[in-house]
Amino acid sequence: PTRPYVIDEMISAKQIAARIEELSREIAHEFSDTDKLVVVGLLRGSFVFIADLVRELDLAVEVDFLEASSYGNAMESSREVKILKDLRGAIEGRDVLVVEDIVDTGHTLFHVIGLLKARKPRKLRTIALLDKPSRREAPIKADWTGFEIPDEFVVGYGIDFAQRNRNLPFIGKVRFTDDG
Ligand code: PRP
Numbered sequence: 001p002t003r004p005y006v007i008d009e010m011i012s013a014k015q016i017a018a019r020i021e022e023l024s025r026e027i028a029h030e031f032s033d034t035d036k037l038v039v040v041g042l043l044r045g046s047f048v049f050i051a052d053l054v055r056e057l058d059l060a061v062e063v064d065f066l067e068a069s070s071y072g073n074a075m076e077s078s079r080e081v082k083i084l085k086d087l088r089g090a091i092e093g094r095d096v097l098v099v100e101d102i103v104d105t106g107h108t109l110f111h112v113i114g115l116l117k118a119r120k121p122r123k124l125r126t127i128a129l130l131d132k133p134s135r136r137e138a139p140i141k142a143d144w145t146g147f148e149i150p151d152e153f154v155v156g157y158g159i160d161f162a163q164r165n166r167n168l169p170f171i172g173k174v175r176f177t178d179d180g
């Protein structure tokens, strides 16, 4: 049970698709000498973005997933990042692209990058659909960012509010309707 809210569209499905086309060209260029790229989605939020991104990538890819949760059902980061589900495959010597839906405080991506670097990939790059730079606590910036956004509570395109609204095809802004 949460406070009542409505969702105002912030970034349309069309805008997202257009940005993914641009990003995928840059990524294909960066990994043009890669035999088979390992694309790692951070569950659960990245599942929509990674699905659209890999279908635009003109590269041989493997898809793997890692679940690192810091938020649970709360709105604030606990700053404690737990690995709930590890990769299926080894990444030593491989070229890896980590796909995240949103970088907020940065603790999740910072922790995951540290963990994966220790496994000695040949090349490790990161992409986040959304970035909220004003919220940053950990010293991290994704190599590619879809959109920089202000400090709004966003949902959709994989991103949840208390596990809801992940299936919206666009990025929306939560607006509470029970007061001010
Ligand atoms: C959300 C989001 C990012 C992370 C960003 O995940 O999907 O992974 O928080 O926050 P941070 O930069 O402050 O660490 P969450 O932990 O809610 O799990 P989910 O992906 O399963 O929703």
Ligand code: MN
Pocket (backbone or CB within 6 Å): 042, 043, 044, 045, 046, 101
């Ligand atoms: Mn997440």
Ligand code: MG
Pocket (backbone or CB within 6 Å): 045, 071, 072, 160
């Ligand atoms: Mg979440």
